Amino acid sequence: MLIDWFTVIAQVVNFLILVWLLKRFLYRPILDAVDAREKRIAAELADAAAKKAEAQKERDQFQHKNEEFDQQRAALLSQAMEEAKAERSRLLDEARKAADAFSSRRQETLRNDAHNLNQAIRRRTQQEVFAIARKALTDLASTSLEQRLEEVFTRRLREMDGKAKQGLAAALKTASAPALVRSAFDLPAEQRAAIQNALNETFSAEIQVRFETAPDLVSGIELSTNGQKLAWSIADYLASLEQGVDELLKEKHKSEAKAEPRPEAGTERKPEAGAGPEPEGPKPETTSR
Amino acid sequence: MRLSPDQMIFWQHGFLKLNGTIVFTWGLMFVLVAGSILVTRKLSPGLRRSRWQNLLEIVVTAINEQIKEVGLRQPEKYLGFLGTLFLFVAMASVFTIVPGYEPPTGSLSTTAALAICVFVAVPLFGIEDRGLGGYLRAYLKPTFIMLPFNIISELSRTLALAVRLFGNMMSGTMILAILLTITPFVFPIAMSALGLLTGMVQAYIFSILATVYIAAATRARKPEPGPED
Numbered sequence: 001m002l003i004d005w006f007t008v009i010a011q012v013v014n015f016l017i018l019v020w021l022l023k024r025f026l027y028r029p030i031l032d033a034v035d036a037r038e039k040r041i042a043a044e045l046a047d048a049a050a051k052k053a054e055a056q057k058e059r060d061q062f063q064h065k066n067e068e069f070d071q072q073r074a075a076l077l078s079q080a081m082e083e084a085k086a087e088r089s090r091l092l093d094e095a096r097k098a099a100d101a102f103s104s105r106r107q108e109t110l111r112n113d114a115h116n117l118n119q120a121i122r123r124r125t126q127q128e129v130f131a132i133a134r135k136a137l138t139d140l141a142s143t144s145l146e147q148r149l150e151e152v153f154t155r156r157l158r159e160m161d162g163k164a165k166q167g168l169a170a171a172l173k174t175a176s177a178p179a180l181v182r183s184a185f186d187l188p189a190e191q192r193a194a195i196q197n198a199l200n201e202t203f204s205a206e207i208q209v210r211f212e213t214a215p216d217l218v219s220g221i222e223l224s225t226n227g228q229k230l231a232w233s234i235a236d237y238l239a240s241l242e243q244g245v246d247e248l249l250k251e252k253h254k255s256e257a258k259a260e261p262r263p264e265a266g267t268e269r270k271p272e273a274g275a276g277p278e279p280e281g282p283k284p285e286t287t288s289r
Numbered sequence: 290m291r292l293s294p295d296q297m298i299f300w301q302h303g304f305l306k307l308n309g310t311i312v313f314t315w316g317l318m319f320v321l322v323a324g325s326i327l328v329t330r331k332l333s334p335g336l337r338r339s340r341w342q343n344l345l346e347i348v349v350t351a352i353n354e355q356i357k358e359v360g361l362r363q364p365e366k367y368l369g370f371l372g373t374l375f376l377f378v379a380m381a382s383v384f385t386i387v388p389g390y391e392p393p394t395g396s397l398s399t400t401a402a403l404a405i406c407v408f409v410a411v412p413l414f415g416i417e418d419r420g421l422g423g424y425l426r427a428y429l430k431p432t433f434i435m436l437p438f439n440i441i442s443e444l445s446r447t448l449a450l451a452v453r454l455f456g457n458m459m460s461g462t463m464i465l466a467i468l469l470t471i472t473p474f475v476f477p478i479a480m481s482a483l484g485l486l487t488g489m490v491q492a493y494i495f496s497i498l499a500t501v502y503i504a505a506a507t508r509a510r511k512p513e514p515g516p517e518d
Contacts, residue, residue: 036334
């Protein structure tokens with residue numbers, strides 16, 4: 001008999017015990033471990049997916065921010081460039097204006113310098129010319145010339161026109177001091193007498209006359225009384241010539257308001273041709289040498 | 290000549306006896322349970338695990354997959370029974386490489402016991418799944434005329450299970466013993482290797498047939514295609 005029934009029963013029991021033991025010690029723990037691992041992996045995968053999604057989101061955000069930043073930067077840059085351009089043009093304008101002003105000022109200065117130099121040269125020339133003329137005339141002047149001058153003076157005195165004559169006459173009459181006759185050289189007695197005569201005849205009165213020598217007249221004779229003056233002298237001519245030249249220069253540079261210092265302080269009017277006796281203001285003769 | 294380890298009797302007291310089949314079975318049980326305890330004592334649910342744990346995981350999940358492929362929807366429920374069938378038969382043949390060992394499955398008593406377990410388990414699982422009426426009605430299908438044939442089929446397939454495994458295992462052991470007397474060198478090794486192969490194939494056949502029977506009993510009403518393959 002191949003089948004032993006006791007053994008069969010024993011094996012069935014053995015097998016059932018083995019099933020229970022293996023269930024207890026093999027299948028359940030292993031399956032639990034596998035399940036736990038699968039759950040864990042699934043959780044990790046889900047976590048990774050979530051993290052990935054989050055990272056994607058953050059990346060998008062970052063990209064968005066980056067783009068915004070780029071735009072802002074570009075805007076700021078262009079704005080700054082425009083400002084810089086405006087500033088540059090402004091500075092250039094300023095510099096150009098400053099340069100213009102500087103150059104015009106420089107030109108002005110140059111012009112002034114040139115003008116001043118011109119004026120100095122003119123003044124100098126003028127002074128030299130008058131000094132030469134004055135020197136020459138002084139050298140030429142002599143007693144004989146004084147005689148001629150006396151003749152000219154007396155003739156002028158006699159030919160004096162009415163208005164001047166009246167003024168002078170009134171001055172002579174009201175004068176308390178004797179009338180003063182000044183000459184460059186000491187006048188001889190006959191000339192003094194001639195002048196006295198001429199005065200007496202002209203004004204039909206006895207005129208008190210005092211003679212005086214004044215070398216600064218260069219050459220000439222001057223009658224002054226009580227503020228009125230009748231004169232004929234080369235100094236007068238020279239003074240009036242100087243005045244005329246000064247006026248000419250002034251006219252030439254009319255644009256300049258600068259008052260030029262005059263070489264001569266002569267302020268008297270230009271004597272008329274022939275140096276006729278003319279009534280003068282109360283200002284004194286200031287012909288200086 | 291000894292045909293089965295049943296005849297290797299160590300102790301006997303009347304009806305009770307302790308023969309080679311029972312002793313070798315206990316040895317197998319001890320090895321299986323002790324190995325399982327040793328490995329599963331420190332299981333790690335993490336990604337790093339020991340090689341033995343890996344091996345057992347592969348075996349268990351492979352059996353689980355096999356049950357699922359046959360068509361049982363909750364393989365974990367049947368894993369204890371079917372997995373133990375496979376492991377027991379496979380280990381019984383694997384241990385033939387140990388000298389002096391005789392596989393307990395080479396005893397018709399053991400294979401009959403296993404076949405009886407399947408014979409009982411199939412209706413139990415069927416009734417659990419479909420209820421008593423549902424299970425019994427399956428015997429009347431397609432018509433009531435088939436009832437006797439269905440019953441005969443139940444019995445004969447159980448007998449076939451037992452005898453097939455017994456024949457294969459016993460023949461392997463017998464061939465080895467005969468060859469050892471004829472050509473003591475080299476050739477028995479080749480036959481031993483062949484015996485290992487046939488032992489593994491028989492283990493697979495035995496457990497897969499049991500799975501098929503259970504599957505037939507539980508899902509006879511309609512093979513629902515589960516969400517998983």
